[in-house]
Amino acid sequence: MEKWLVGVDVGGTNIKFAFLSDDGDIVYRWSIPTDVTNDGQNIIPDIASSILHKLHENNQTTNNVKGIGIGAPAFMNMETGFIFEAINLGWKDIDIKSELERRLMLPVVIDNDANVAAIGEMWKGAGIGSKDLLCITIGTGIGGGIIINGEIVHGTNGMAGEIGHITVNLENGILCNCGKYGCLETKSSATGMVQQAIAEIDNHPESLLFISYKQTGQLTAKMIVQAALEKDEYALKIVDTSCYYLGLAIANIANTINPSRIVIGGGVSKAGSLLLNSIQKYFNQFALPRVKMGADLAIATLGNDAGVIGAAWLVKNKL
Amino acid sequence: MEKWLVGVDVGGTNIKFAFLSDDGDIVYRWSIPTDVTNDGQNIIPDIASSILHKLHENNQTTNNVKGIGIGAPAFMNMETGFIFEAINLGWKDIDIKSELERRLMLPVVIDNDANVAAIGEMWKGAGIGSKDLLCITIGTGIGGGIIINGEIVHGTNGMAGEIGHITVNLENGILCNCGKYGCLETKSSATGMVQQAIAEIDNHPESLLFISYKQTGQLTAKMIVQAALEKDEYALKIVDTSCYYLGLAIANIANTINPSRIVIGGGVSKAGSLLLNSIQKYFNQFALPRVKMGADLAIATLGNDAGVIGAAWLVKNKL
Numbered sequence: 001m002e003k004w005l006v007g008v009d010v011g012g013t014n015i016k017f018a019f020l021s022d023d024g025d026i027v028y029r030w031s032i033p034t035d036v037t038n039d040g041q042n043i044i045p046d047i048a049s050s051i052l053h054k055l056h057e058n059n060q061t062t063n064n065v066k067g068i069g070i071g072a073p074a075f076m077n078m079e080t081g082f083i084f085e086a087i088n089l090g091w092k093d094i095d096i097k098s099e100l101e102r103r104l105m106l107p108v109v110i111d112n113d114a115n116v117a118a119i120g121e122m123w124k125g126a127g128i129g130s131k132d133l134l135c136i137t138i139g140t141g142i143g144g145g146i147i148i149n150g151e152i153v154h155g156t157n158g159m160a161g162e163i164g165h166i167t168v169n170l171e172n173g174i175l176c177n178c179g180k181y182g183c184l185e186t187k188s189s190a191t192g193m194v195q196q197a198i199a200e201i202d203n204h205p206e207s208l209l210f211i212s213y214k215q216t217g218q219l220t221a222k223m224i225v226q227a228a229l230e231k232d233e234y235a236l237k238i239v240d241t242s243c244y245y246l247g248l249a250i251a252n253i254a255n256t257i258n259p260s261r262i263v264i265g266g267g268v269s270k271a272g273s274l275l276l277n278s279i280q281k282y283f284n285q286f287a288l289p290r291v292k293m294g295a296d297l298a299i300a301t302l303g304n305d306a307g308v309i310g311a312a313w314l315v316k317n318k319l
Numbered sequence: 320m321e322k323w324l325v326g327v328d329v330g331g332t333n334i335k336f337a338f339l340s341d342d343g344d345i346v347y348r349w350s351i352p353t354d355v356t357n358d359g360q361n362i363i364p365d366i367a368s369s370i371l372h373k374l375h376e377n378n379q380t381t382n383n384v385k386g387i388g389i390g391a392p393a394f395m396n397m398e399t400g401f402i403f404e405a406i407n408l409g410w411k412d413i414d415i416k417s418e419l420e421r422r423l424m425l426p427v428v429i430d431n432d433a434n435v436a437a438i439g440e441m442w443k444g445a446g447i448g449s450k451d452l453l454c455i456t457i458g459t460g461i462g463g464g465i466i467i468n469g470e471i472v473h474g475t476n477g478m479a480g481e482i483g484h485i486t487v488n489l490e491n492g493i494l495c496n497c498g499k500y501g502c503l504e505t506k507s508s509a510t511g512m513v514q515q516a517i518a519e520i521d522n523h524p525e526s527l528l529f530i531s532y533k534q535t536g537q538l539t540a541k542m543i544v545q546a547a548l549e550k551d552e553y554a555l556k557i558v559d560t561s562c563y564y565l566g567l568a569i570a571n572i573a574n575t576i577n578p579s580r581i582v583i584g585g586g587v588s589k590a591g592s593l594l595l596n597s598i599q600k601y602f603n604q605f606a607l608p609r610v611k612m613g614a615d616l617a618i619a620t621l622g623n624d625a626g627v628i629g630a631a632w633l634v635k636n637k638l
């Protein structure tokens with residue numbers, strides 16, 4: 001029988017797992033909460049025992065597994081599998097590869113979560129057939145994964161794809177978490193959209209957002225997207241501004257690396273064609289004609305599965 | 320005896336040639352004028368006969384040549400060696416690889432001139448030892464060559480590295496040759512610097528540039544750089560603006576691909592440390608701390624030889 005690939009997507013809240021066929025089809029998936037107590041030192045034992053437990057439940061042993069692929073939100077050396085730091089997990093200087101290999105007696109390969117999600121979309125999602133791919137994840141922050149000639153781009157010290165910190169706003173840029181001003185993230189992430197919406201909400205008493213905000217004291221990107229889908233003008237203006245800066249940043253990246261596909265994922269991408277059409281409009285304005293001609297924009301299709309699928313690709317192709 | 324590599328750098332004015340050792344040392348170099356009459360149809364015969372002639376002069380035959388590498392300012396398919404268009408040469412739909420191979424009975428490999436120059440700097444110039452390299456050539460326009468994991472990045476339709484057309488100026492951007500507004504080229508190329516200088520020259524009668532311009536009716540980037548080196552305040556301001564946008568664009572690219580070295584070449588790079596220090600200052604402002612830590616900025620060292628050396632690298636590594 002063909003051996004399974006195991007994909008693991010370590011997040012700050014949950015760890016997602018899947019057993020996959022050699023073709024990247026998910027055979028079985030599950031998740032467990034991430035135990036971030038004690039500097040995350042239970043995470044690796046939890047991963048190992050959860051995999052063994054689920055293999056047993058499926059009447060399988062490690063003999064039926066080719067290897068373990070892991071995506072984690074961390075600074076790491078992908079070749080040695082050594083993690084320097086994963087702030088959301090509490091990890092510092094963790095040799096995850098050796099430790100998991102010792103516990104499971106199986107080969108382990110790791111990469112960072114944004115890269116693994118990009119590979120997932122390339123293998124089985126909105127990036128199928130594309131060897132030059134830019135993936136953008138719009139959530140609380142903005143992350144990116146870049147694939148060139150079918151390979152993940154890591155850069156010289158693992159920082160490739162930090163496109164949330166491209167400077168798009170030169171005049172009166174807002175302070176970003178990274179310490180710089182005017183980053184894409186301050187304008188186009190979920191957080192950035194909410195910040196913008198709140199800043200001028202009192203000038204828009206006619207907006208659905210004004211009403212919700214005054215009633216609940218809360219405003220989320222989800223509410224903004226929902227109101228925009230209901231054609232609320234103020235919400236549409238916020239989404240449009242977000243898409244303007246996304247279109248600009250994506251076009252500038254595309255003029256540099258000339259991708260064949262640009263995949264937009266993350267929570268905000270649930271706005272679907274509203275978001276995509278607006279990004280496309282500004283992308284067309286800022287990309288060179290031949291660059292534009294070469295690139296399709298698409299919404300990510302794998303959702304929460306992108307990470308485990310990309311991690312399984314690592315097992316198949318990098319072990 | 321070890322076979323020679325032949326590097327050819329086709330430009331709109333001259334064609335540069337060199338015979339190189341297998342280690343990339345230039346054994347012999349020469350150049351001929353580019354005959355752009357009749358849609359450039361004499362160029363390929365000229366290249367072939369010039370190589371044969373110089374081999375003969377050096378008491379060698381094609382038996383002593385491993386192959387021919389060519390860099391050209393063209394849109395092409397690098398794998399088939401087919402050129403779709405080279406505006407400065409008058410070429411359209413030219414199968415340069417087949418035609419030269421037929422004439423010389425030697426294998427031929429081609430790539431575009433910006434990429435070939437970047438490879439040259441990686442092999443023997445300011446990029447030595449770096450596998451993740453960004454090369455920027457600042458001349459009449461601004462070109463770029465990107466190397467990731469030691470390989471040239473072409474992109475999906477050969478447009479990778481078009482960094483002169485990154486939009487840096489959102490408000491009141493100047494119209495660029497490409498049809499867009501606010502491109503890096505409009506601010507930081509030789510042409511862009513001259514445009515800026517002339518636009519406000521009448522407000523700066525104290526400047527050396529004012530005096531030269533009024534006397535000669537001419538203003539060049541070389542004059543601006545020279546005046547800046549002589550601490551002329553207006554010239555320094557023009558150079559500073561140019562470097563501000565270069566530093567911004569380079570940092571945004573670096574946040575995306577995380578290079579280990581950034582090499583700045585072209586005519587304007589003759590300003591040397593004046594330019595480099597100023598670009599570095601703005602690069603530091605706009606790059607993420609870890610991205611900044613990973614990247615050295617340097618001035619290109621190969622000058623006019625970068626093209627023939629990079630073309631020879633193609634022969635060594637791609638044939």
